[in-house]
Amino acid sequence: MEAKCPHNRAINCGDCRMNALCLPIALQAHEIDRLNEIVERGRPLQRGDYIYHAGEMFRSIYAVRSGAIKGFAVNNQGVEQVTGFYLPGEIFGMDGIGHPNHINSAIALETSAICEIPFSRMEDLSAKIPSLQRHFFALMSREITSDQQLITMLSKNSAEERVATLLTSISARNARRNLSDSRFRLPMSRADIGNYLGLTVETVSRVFSRFQKQQVLQVDKKEIEILDLDKLRSMANT
Amino acid sequence: MEAKCPHNRAINCGDCRMNALCLPIALQAHEIDRLNEIVERGRPLQRGDYIYHAGEMFRSIYAVRSGAIKGFAVNNQGVEQVTGFYLPGEIFGMDGIGHPNHINSAIALETSAICEIPFSRMEDLSAKIPSLQRHFFALMSREITSDQQLITMLSKNSAEERVATLLTSISARNARRNLSDSRFRLPMSRADIGNYLGLTVETVSRVFSRFQKQQVLQVDKKEIEILDLDKLRSMANT
């Protein structure tokens, strides 16, 4: 079982329990071995550790093996904008691809393990393995459409709809990892949630309270229990 | 000169006057010929013509040769969200790549000419021409970061800042095409601007009026003259 521990750096892509979600999903056994050769696994990250800073040279993209990562940009007025939360099995760091340097920063929200995939080697491998190239195009495209869903939400939805959408998204992503879709611990603070959803901390807190009063949620700090997932989904926009 | 007319369908990538902005920028002469072979040029589009509908099978990406294209999504409540405006030399349609069908729709805002690039042939060519693959990854990545800038704007900026940002963006994109950065015709309606920026028509109209009163703009319906570009830039977030 030790090889299956998500914090274990000796693990390889073929054995990784995220491989049904992560890049290997597009690959056959011998191709996974070639991917595995280029993946670098560092030691676990602690809460608050940066994976990369905006402005730093772009070198790699990353896959989350355990924990949770926050991606964010800082605009020229110094205001932070959270652009995404990345959970195990998800890929992040694609903001740097079209630019010499990273546009965003990425930070660990809790103790996390990640895989680093040097982008130039990934490009070479993509040119040789068509299904990897295709999968990678698809990943980036899905990042585009998910950003566009956030755009729609910020521009059209109320505070309650936004919070409901985030919670159903986390619920669905937990389900994909065979975790409970109704009981989980939020890895991010209320401030991060508010920042991501374009709301203040106070508004996020009030929405949680209201949902609790309406018997939709049971909230205990970061521990969430969804009491009425159907109702939550109907309040969300997706 | 006839071959240089942007509406002329007989034009090829090597001669196209957008080739310093469009895909050929990444390619050498003989590679441009290979790209040219897979590009399909239809007849000009009229205002209101769809290039593709959400839900339609994804087949191609597109480059704008002349005119202006609006990309938009319609959510499950039937509400439209404009996700981008595409001007000559720009690529659109990448929302479909990660999904079997298009997620968004695209419509011509005025008489326009576009090039259609069948995506599967583009994938094949990318695997053979590393610089094309790289350029295409970069294009998608830049779509991600530009969506993220919109997210930041929707979540943090005032109505005036949003309008100023859109105008400076269009101004800069015109400059790239060697057109005036201070006098141009907006191809989209106030409603489209408002939808894109997360504002109502009335608010957009009021901001234009205020900018005019402050001697920043001269507005005559869709004809815009930027009187004080520096001030406009300082009001924008980028």
Add this chain to the structure above:
DNA sequence: CGTCAGTTTGAGCGAGCTCAACGTGAGTGG
């Protein structure tokens, strides 16, 4: 010359922000 889509302007309202106070729990040091 009427119609109709797009735009502008005004008046009033409300969702979410701001500011402020208070509660909670983990860490720290005497």
Add this chain to the structure above:
DNA sequence: CCACTCACGTTGAGCTCGCTCAAACTGACG
């Protein structure tokens, strides 16, 4: 073990920016 701090979260009160609703204007087109 308690006192203190500090980050984080909750709750309340009032305000504001942009929304809603309504009316009037403009120009293109039959």
